[in-house]
Amino acid sequence: MNSITNLSARQLRRAAEIKEKIQSLESELNRIFTSPEATPVMEAKPKRKMSPAARAKIAAAQRARWAKLKGAKLAVGPTQKAKRRMSAAARSKISAAAKARWAKVKAAKK
Secondary structure, three states, X not given: OOOHHHOOHHHHHHHXXXXXXXXXXXXXXXXXXXXXXXXXXXXXXXXXXXXXXHHHHHHHXXXXXXXXHHHHHHHHOOOOOOOOOOOHHHHXXXXXXXXXXXXXXXXXXX
């Protein structure tokens, strides 16, 4: 950056003008931030209160919706498939194959 001693008169005047603009803008910003208009007071809205009768109506309607859904699901519910059972012969075949495999493994270790 140039030193102030190396600037011409024209450049010095221009620098002074820019500095004055910056100062005026800063003072304007300070006025905006400190003015009472900048922070509008928010008034609290009054809470809406529901009457007990209205709450009862809403609750009854919700219970009716749940009953309708639950009733519909019970009638349409999926039927459970019967568990698949293995016959005794199949079980004995698997058991024999497993015993043969283990016998082979034990024989290989000896």
